[in-house]
Amino acid sequence: MTEIQEVQLPGVGVRLDFTTSLGERVGVVVHRGGRRELMVYDRDDPDRCSTVLQLSVEDAHTLNDILGGSRVAEVTTTVGQEIEGLAIDWLTLSGESGFAGKTIGDGMIRTRTGVSIVAVLRGETTFAAPGPSFTLEAGDTAVAVGTPPGIAEVRAILEA
Amino acid sequence: MTPIVAAVGAEIATAFVEIGLIALVLAILARLASRLGITAVPFFLIAGLGLGEGGVADIGVSEDFVAVGAEIGVLLLLLTLGLEYSSEELRTGLKTGGVPGTVDAIFNFVPGLVVGVVLGWAFPAAVLLGGVTWISSSGVISKVLSDLDRLGYGETPSILNVLVIEDLAMAVYLPVVAALVAGSSALQTATTVGVALVTVGIVLWLAMSYGHVMSAQLDRGNNEALLLAVFGLTLLVGGLAQKLQISAAIGAFLVGLALSGPVQKRARALIEPLRDLFAAIFFLFFAFQINPEELPGALLPALILLVITGLGKLGSGWVAAGRLGSGVNGRIRAGATLIARGEFSIVIASLGIGLADGAQLGSVAAAYVLLSAVVGPLLAKHADRVADALPRKRVPARPG
Structure with a gap:
């Protein structure tokens, strides 16, 4: 990209x-x-x-x-500007990420950090609102919405 | 009973006619200014000179109303200045703005101060003149940037950052000046400055840390409630600050800073028309207090100041844009854009209107703003011609 x-x-x-x-x-x-x-x-x-x-x-x-x-980026940008304290970040899974092949639910991301993965970008395709059973692959970009510290935790989880 | 009512009625009728005529004149001037693509502030000042004492048409009855309206205008100008930036933008400004902010202050505050001293003015008046020449007009500059389609230009973030830093610098400068204006002995002034700065520091910290709580509360109200609440808060905090000798203006400014998030956006939209109305009255009233006969005498110092601080702003822009990696043209455009002074220079000058040498300060500030608000946008527009003339001379001198 x-x-x-x-x-x-x-x-x-x-x-x-x-x-x-x-x-x-x-x-x-x-x-x-x-x-x-x-x-x-x-x-x-x-x-x-x-x-x-x-x-x-x-x-x-x-x-x-x-x-x-896709309209995902635009909508999320608007949300980010309107709500103070809410951050949006694009987190890309590197090739070495141990999380590749796991589902969003496996990471218990929302439970542990309060952060939601609102979309996953894979190549030209956008998966909007992926469920807990969605499997992340190396090279995927997850669009995460939450507090800045929460997003930092998610980054750590995805790179572990 | 009847005669009294009749007398009062007649007075109100005169006041209405006077205020109505003034508003219409200002409306025509505002329209003319927008057609010429410049701010209306210089036109309002000229109108004030014509209508005030010693002018062509002296107004009498409505002067009290105009005086109070003008004070409210100052508060609303500072409130909207505080509302302009989110606390996030202010924090970033604080972190990254040290160097450009310091350069900006040295190049533009110091010349005003020195010229004030050279003219033989009392120290507080000279400090105020420094403020007049220091603060660029965010109103004029954002209009210039958007009219010239320059918001996307590489150097524009550096221009906006300088404006943010000047905004924050006002939070320190205004209480210091208020103490200087009020204080008598050196020790007393120092104490007042200390108390004022500590108070402002605490309020600023509270505003930036807990402002969102108040903002969330206010955001629940409808537009009518919000407008009244913000207006009320501004006057209340402004009045209390004035009683503590910290200056009403800084109180209003802090109210603006404390509002954040969605309510900031709503308040800005609601207050803006009110601000335009009262700010117009303020510029008019400021000019009322200037004797038109003193203006020609003020032109020379104003012109000298414009040249020195025009170069000063070119320096500020050069440094600020250079830090963002802009080229020669961008750096010169940034400086030229920053030259315009306007509303805040007049606000600062008005703080000293009752001081020793305050009258002279007023006329020099008026002449200075008249010149810079017209010359600044023109220079910003044609900055590339200046810039294009420069590198051709320089490039051959550089090896490689």
């Missing part, structure tokens, strides 16, 4: 950006109200945006549908 950089914009929201396979830098500013700005960075001055596109919440959904993305 492409690495997405996240930068906080105090008083505005958050900026997410990544570099395309052809080397263009693309950024999205997510405003607190949900409005988005899509931008392409200038090659000569990498701080500057050569194109900026203003997107309403509805426009962003439309563009998202056209591009064929």
Whole structure:
């Protein structure tokens, strides 16, 4: 998966950006109200945006549908911004993880940490709301929602 | 009975007509300002100069109302400043903002202080002038960034971070200034400053640690209840802080800081229209107290300050954006964007209006804000031209 950089914009929201396979830098500013700005960075001055596109919440959904993305990340981002003290993290199981092949229930994750695994991303596929019997594989990314210390514990469990 | 009612009625009628006409003038100015793409603050100041003492049209009856309205305006301006950032953003600001914040203070507070001293002003007035030249206008700057489509630019987080740090610096600066303004002997001032800082420290800690409890309580109310509760809290805490000689403004600011989470967002949306109304009255009232004849004399010091502190903000932006890895253009854009001063410079100047040299402070601050609020956004817009001129001279000099 492409690495997405996240930068906080105090008083505005958050900026997410990544570099395309052809080397263009693309950024999205997510405003607190949900409005988005899509931008392409200038090659000569990498701080500057050569194109900026203003997107309403509805426009962003439309563009998202056209591009064929999943809505999981977006919904969870919104939740994270609205509820203080709630953290969302993407935890990837490494190849060496002893947890690969075990089910979510095996780890007793929710009982021990209070953290919920709300989705699992495997390659191009998204498994939303996986049950306790869902088996995690090496390379899976689990989307975890809970308190920051709880998520740290889950990370430890998944990497054990 | 009847004559008294009639007399009062006539007075109220005059007040209504006066206030109504003033509001309409301000409305036209606000519209003009938004068409020109700049803040309305300088226009409100000019209107105040025209309507106040020695101006073209002297208003009389409604002055008491305007005076109280102006004080409420200050409280609401500081409340919304406190509401601007979440406690998480403030904590991050505290952790990462040390170096850029210090550079910003040295480059922009010190010149104001020095110019005040050179002009031969009393020390408190000079300290206030330092504050006037220090704090950038978050209102103007966020508008400039969004109007120019620059929120996604690489240097923008550094600009916003400087604003957050200045926001926090106000929490220290305001009580110190309030003590300086109130104190008489050096020892007494030192004691008041100490007490004020400790109190603010405790309240700030309480606000950041337990603010969410109060926020959760307030969040249960409907909009009407929330608006009244926040407005009431702001005035109550502001009034109590004033009684403790910590300045009402800092009390209001702390109320804003203490509100967090969903209620912060709701309160901001509810208070904003109220703030716009009372802040307009405040800018107007501030300008009432300035003698228009003194303004030409204030232009030269204001212009000198603008040049020095314009360079100062370029320095702040250069350092802050450089720490985020921005290039030459980004660093210059960051500095140029930070040049605009506005609402908080006027708030700071207003704290000293009754002091020795306070009148001069007021006119210099007004002239300075008039200039920087207009010049700042223009420089921000054309910063790339300045930046493009620079590297061409530098690049050949560098080997490799």
